[in-house]
Amino acid sequence: MDYNQLKSDIIAYSKTIGIDKIGFTTSSTFDEMKNKLIRQQELGFQSGFEEPDINKRTDPGLILEKPRSIISIALAYPSKLKNAPLSKRGERRGIFCRASWGEDYHTVLRDRLQKLEEYIYRRVPNARCRSMVDTGELVDRAVAQRAGIGWSGKNCSIITPEFGSYVYLGEMITNLPLESDAPMEDRCGSCNKCIDVCPTGALVQGGQLNAQRCIAFLTQTKGFLPDEFRNKLGNRIYGCDTCQTVCPENKGKNFHFHPEMEADPEIAKPLLTPMLRMSNKEFKEKFGKISGAWRGKKPLQRNAIIALAHYKEESAIPELIEVLEKDPRPVIRGTAAWALGKIGGPGSRQALDKAKNTDQDAEVLEEIEKGMQLLSADQ
Template sequence: MKMNQDLKEQIIQYAKKIGIDKIGFTSADPFLELKEILIRHRELGYESGFEEKDLDKRTNPKLSLENAKSIIAIAIAYPSKIVSPPKSTKGEYRGFVSRSAWGLDYHLILHEKLNLLGRYLKELVPSAEYVVMSDTGVLSDHAVAERAGIGWIGKNSLLISPEFGSYVYLGEMVTNISFPEDQPMENQCGDCTRCINACPTQAIVSPYQVNGKQCLSYITQRKDMLEEHWMEKLGNRIYGCDTCQIVCPKNKGINSMHHELTRPNPELAKPLLKPLLTISNKEFKQTWGKTSAAWRGKKTLQRNAIIGLAHFKDESSLPLLKEILEKDKRPMIRQTTAWAIGKIRGQQAKEILESVKFKEKEEKVLAEINKSLKRLANQDIADSPNKK
C-alpha cells in the first residue's frame, strides 16, 4: 500500500507541474446511487439528449476499461471576468458567450493534461493501462470529481470547489492501477437556493435536479427553430448560460486567470451581433474554430445572434435582416428572422414583412411572417389613442 501511496504522491506532484489545479483519486466501483438518479431523470424526461444513452456505461467504469481499479479526477480553473469588456452601444449590440467557452476548447486542454498524466503513469508503471475522458466521455465528470474529493455538487448540479467555485473544467482518467482513495467533501450549499431562484427558465426543478431540456445553456445549442417562449428568454446569449453560477455565493470574488489558454478574447466572449450574420464559413472556422462554442456550428450561433438583435430591438439591423429574410437559403434562419423583425417593430419592420410575404415558399417561414404581421397590427391598435 505504501508503494501505491508513494506513486500517488508522484502523480500529484507531476499534476501540479503540468498545470492541473486539483487532482483526486477514487475507486472504479460502479456509481450505484447515480444510476438510480439517472433512471429517475430519464423517466421524468429531463435528459437533454447530449448525454450517453447507455446508463450502465455512464455508471460503471469497468465498461470503459475492463481491468479498471481507480479513477483519477482532475480540475482546471477558468476565468469568470473579462478585463475591460467591450460594451454594447446603439446599433453595435453584442451577445454573450458562456465563460466555459471563452478560451481554447476545454476538451483540448483537458485531454492534453490527462494524456500527459497517463504517459507519466506509464513511465512509472509500464504495465499501466488508462482511458481519458471529459464532458463527451461516458462517465459523469461531476460524479467522479465529487467522489474523488475535488468538490461537492451544488443544487444547480454543477461541481463546486472551495478554491475555484464552479468555474472549473473537469476530466478523468480510468486506470488499472490501484490508488489510495480520497474522501468526498461535505456539501457546503446549506439552505442557499439562489441558483434555483435565479434560473431564467426554472430549469432547476428541485435541489440537485435540472431539466436539461429547459436549461438555456442547452437551448442555445439546439439546432432547430426555437419556440417563442424560449426566444423571449434567451436575450443576448449566443452560447451557454451562466446565471446560476453568477449568483452562487461560492463564486463570489473568484476569477482564475492563471491559465493562458483559458483567458478570453473579449471580441469572442462578447461578440458583435451583426457581423456574426455575415461571417463566411472560412472566417468562422478561423475565428471560432478552436473554441468549444463552435461545435454546434455557425448556423446555431447566427440564429442566436438574430434573437439577440430582437432582444435589443435594434432598428439599425433591419436592412440586414431584410436581406437575410429574402436571400438566406436556410428556412430556420429565415423563420427566426421573421420573428425577430416582428419583435423589433415599427413601420419599416412591417414594410419588410409585407414585401417578402408573397415571395416566401416555405410554409413555416410564411406562417411566422404572418404571425409577426398580425402581432404588429395588434400593437398598432393597442398603441393608437382611444377614440370616443
Template sequence: MQSLKERIIAESKKIGIDKIGFTTAEPFDYLKESLIEQKAAGHTSGFEHPDIDERIYPEKTFDNPKSIIAIALAYPTKIHEEVPRDEKRGQFARASWGIDYHNILQDRLNRLIDFIKTEADSEQETADWRFVPQVDTGELVDVAVAQRAGLGFIGKNGLLITEEYGSFVYLGEIVTNIQFEPDEPVANGCGDCTRCITGCPTGALLGDGRMNAKKCLSYQTQTKGMMPKEYRKKIRNIIYGCDICQLVCPYNKGKDFHFHPEMEPQTEEVFPKLVPLLTISNKQFKTQFGHLAGSWRGKKPLQRNALIALANLGGREALPKIVNCLDDPRPVIRGTAVWAIGQLTKRAPDQFLDTLRDLQSTETDEEVLTELEETLTYLTTDKKRR
C-alpha cells in the same frame, strides 16, 4: 519515499492541474434510478452518452478498472480587456472562453498519463498499465466522479462546487487499472440556499441537483432548430451558454482565476459584434470562433441567436441586414429573422409589412410560415404597441 499517488499529485501541479483526486472504479449505481427517471421525463438534452449502464459501470467500457483519477482546472470569470460599446455585441458564456476546454483538459490528462508511465518499476508494469482519459463527452458522469474523488460537492445547480474555485472549473478523469488509495468524498454544502433555483429564468433546476436540461438556456442556445418563443427574450444577448446559476452562487463570489493563458478571453471572440455574424463566411467563422468550445454546433445556432440578441437589444440599426436574412436558404434563419423584424418594428411596422407579406406568398417551410402569420398578426392587431 513518496508513493506513486503522491508523485502524481506533485506532477499534476507542475503541468497545470489545479485540483486532483482519486476514487475507486466501483459502480456509480446510486445514479441509475435518477438517470432513468430523467430520461423517461424527457429532461435530458440528448448530448449525454446514450447508454445509462455505461455511464455508471466503468467495467462496461474498461477491462478490470481499479481507480479513477479526477482533475479540475479553474477558468477565468472576468475579461481584463475593455469591451467596446461601439455597436451591439453578443456574449459567450464563461465556459467557452479561450481555447476549447476539451483540448486543454485532454492535453493535461495525456501529460499526466505520460508521467505515470515513466514511474513504472519495470517494462512489464508499463505494458500492463492502461489508461482511458475522458473529458465531458465520455461515458462517465463527470461531476459524480469528481465528487467521489474529493474535488468538491455537487450543488443544487448540478455543478461541481470546489472550495477554492467555486463551480468555475473544467472537469476530466482517467480510468485506469492501477489501484490507488481513494480520497474522501465531499459532503454537500448548499444547506438551505436556493439562489440558483430562484435565479434560473426558466425554472430548469429541480432543486435536488438535477435539471430539466431542455429548459436550460445553455441548451436552448445550442439547439439547431427554431428556438421556442418562451426562451428568446430570456437569453438577452447571450449567443452561447448561460452563467446565471453560477453567478448567483455564494461559493462563486469573488472567484476569478487566471492560471492558464490558453483560457484567456479575447474581446472579439467572446463579445462579438452581432451584425457581422449574420453574414460571416464558413472560413471567417472558423478563424474567429473555431477554437472555442461554443463553436461545436457550427455557425447556424450562433447566427440564429445573434438575430434574437439584436431584437432583444433593440438593434433597429441592424434591420437592413436582418431583412437580408429573409433570403437565407436556411429556414431557421429566415424564421428567426421574421420574429426579429416583428420585435424591432412593433411601434412602426408599416415599412416592413409588405416585405413580410411578400415572403409569406412564396415561403414553403411550415415553421417559417407560422412565424410569418404570428408576426403579421402581432404587428397589425395590437395597436397599443405602436
C-alpha cells in the same frame, strides 16, 4: 510498488503541468447516479447530447477492463473578462458563457490528461489508463464528487472551495490501486438562489435539471427556438451562466492560471450584426477554436438574431431583411421574420408582407405571421 508514494508523486507531478486540483476514487459503479439518470430519462429531462447507454455512464468496468481506481482532475477558468467591449446602440454584442472563453476546454484538458498518462506509463509501464473529458461515457460530476474535488451543487455543477464552480473536469480510469480521497460535504445548505433565478425554471429542484428547458442546452439546438424561451435568451449566443453568477460560493472567484483559457473579448462578446452574414470560412476563422462553435454557425446565428430582437436594434433591420429574403435556411429566415416583428421600425412591415407572398416554407410563413402579430400589437 508503493502505491501511496506513487499517488503522492502523481499529485506533485500534476501541479507541474497545470492541473489545479486532483482527486482519487474507487472504480466501483456509480449506483446513485445511475438511479438519477434513469429518473431523468423517465421524466424526459435529458438533453440528447449524452452517452445514451446509462450503464456505460455509471460502470467504469464497461470502459476499461478490470479498473482499480479513477483519477479526477479540475482546471480553474476565468470568471471575469479582461477589457470587455461595451454593447451599445448600433453596436450590440452577444455573450458566450465563461466555459466557452479561450481555447476549447476539451483540447486543454485532454492535453493535461495525456501528460498525466505519459507520466504514469513512465512510472508503471504495464499500467492501463483511459481518459475522457465531458463527451466521454462517465459523468464527470459524479466522478469529481466522489473523488473529493468538490460537492455537487444545487445548480448541478461541482463546486470547489478554492475555485467555486468555475472549473473544467476530466477523469482517467486506471488499473492502478490508488487510495481514494474522501468525498466533500455538501455546503449548499438552505441556499436556493440558483433555483430561484434560473430564467426558464430548468432547475426543477436542488441537483435536478430539466435540460430541455436549460438555456445552455437551448442555445445549442438547431431548430426554431420555442416561443416561450425567446424573450428569456437575452443576448446569450452560447450557454448560460446565471446559476453560477448568483452562487455565493463563486463570489470573488476569478482565476487566470492558464493562457489557453484567456478570452479574446471580440470572440467572447462578439458584435451581433456581422454574425448574420458570416461565411463558413469566416465563422471557422473567428470562432473555430472555442468550445461554443461545436454545433456550427447556424444555432449561433439564430441566437444572434434573437439577441438583436431583444435589444430592439433598429440598425440591424436592413441585414435582417436581407436574411429574410436571401438566406437558404428556413430556421434563419423564420427567426429573422419574428425578429423584424419584435423590433418594428421602418421597413419591417413591408419586408414581412413581401416575404408572406414569396416564401414557400410553412414554418417560415408561420414565423412571418408571428412577426406581423407583434407589429400589430405594438401599434
